[in-house]
Amino acid sequence: MFDFSGKVVIVTGGASGIGLCTARHMVSLGASVAVFDRQEASEESREYDSLVFFHTDVTQEDEVERNVSLVAEKWGRVDALVCSAGVTYPYKTVVESDLAGWERTVNINSRGVFFCNRAVFPIMEKQRSGSIVNIASVAAKTGGGLLGNAIYGASKAAVMSFSKGMAREGGPFGITVNVICPGVVDTPMSQGLTQESRNSLIAATPLGKFAEPVDIMNTIVFLCSDSARHITSVCLNVDGGFMHGN
Ligand SMILES: NC(=O)c1ccc[n+]([C@@H]2O[C@H](COP(=O)([O-])OP(=O)(O)OC[C@H]3O[C@@H](n4cnc5c(N)ncnc54)[C@H](O)[C@@H]3O)[C@@H](O)[C@H]2O)c1
Numbered sequence: 001m002f003d004f005s006g007k008v009v010i011v012t013g014g015a016s017g018i019g020l021c022t023a024r025h026m027v028s029l030g031a032s033v034a035v036f037d038r039q040e041a042s043e044e045s046r047e048y049d050s051l052v053f054f055h056t057d058v059t060q061e062d063e064v065e066r067n068v069s070l071v072a073e074k075w076g077r078v079d080a081l082v083c084s085a086g087v088t089y090p091y092k093t094v095v096e097s098d099l100a101g102w103e104r105t106v107n108i109n110s111r112g113v114f115f116c117n118r119a120v121f122p123i124m125e126k127q128r129s130g131s132i133v134n135i136a137s138v139a140a141k142t143g144g145g146l147l148g149n150a151i152y153g154a155s156k157a158a159v160m161s162f163s164k165g166m167a168r169e170g171g172p173f174g175i176t177v178n179v180i181c182p183g184v185v186d187t188p189m190s191q192g193l194t195q196e197s198r199n200s201l202i203a204a205t206p207l208g209k210f211a212e213p214v215d216i217m218n219t220i221v222f223l224c225s226d227s228a229r230h231i232t233s234v235c236l237n238v239d240g241g242f243m244h245g246n
Pocket of ligand 1: 013014015016017018019036037038039056057058059076082083084085086107108112121135136137138147179182183184186187189190211
């Protein structure tokens with residue numbers, strides 16, 4: 001059992017799916033949690049005193065900077081950042097894809113991670129501690145093809161490489177930066193998959209099923225905990241074995 005009493009955690013994309021599951025569980029472990037999302041958190045989440053929603057579009061530099069400062073003013077520190085906000089680019093070939101789709105996907109998935117990681121860095125640097133977990137996807141390693149297309153894969157590959165650079169820069173200050181690459185997870189994001197795609201993806205997964213948000217959340221919590229204090233610059237597949245043999 002992990003103890004996050006006295007810890008302050010920011011979860012982007014915390015109004016849905018993996019982020020929501022993580023935000024709620026972090027609260028139950030004693031953390032004060034700031035949810036950064038552009039959609040309102042559910043009624044149920046508003047019942048937690050130590051879970052505060054900050055309306056944030058992660059692509060907007062000033063909103064991210066302002067809300068990270070508000071969190072630090074409110075609770076005095078930031079111990080962990082979980083970047084789960086993201087969108088997919090529903091399957092289209094590269095030839096069918098357009099600039100607007102590229103910009104939307106890359107802005108949210110890559111630029112959003114850059115803004116949020118950069119905003120917490122000086123606070124964690126001063127504390128000489130902090131954990132950052134950025135959510136990429138196995139699509140970063142396959143060039144898309146599961147939930148999203150090549151552009152989705154590229155936006156997540158950027159997260160992987162960026163996180164390695166962040167880990168190098170954060171190491172001297174006790175800041176760990178790790179990446180989780182989920183396979184398909186049963187969340188609103190994966191609801192658009194056709195039954196045919198679901199069947200073929202499950203058939204290619206040794207464990208024979210998609211992840212639940214809790215499966216990703218458990219790994220996030222571990223990577224944010226003191227138990228993972230010597231783990232940094234890791235990209236961990238949580239995919240039921242989908243990437244076996246690669
Ligand atoms: N579900 C999957 O199968 C799967 C697989 C691999 C990776 N991922 C990644 O995991 C992360 C979480 O996905 P999920 O399945 O929980 O999806 P989800 O759609 O349930 O949740 C994503 C959240 O991000 C928020 N968001 C989107 N754009 C935003 C923006 N500009 N600013 C702030 N918030 C924004 C949404 O409002 C939503 O609450 C994403 O980064 C996704 O790419 C998901």
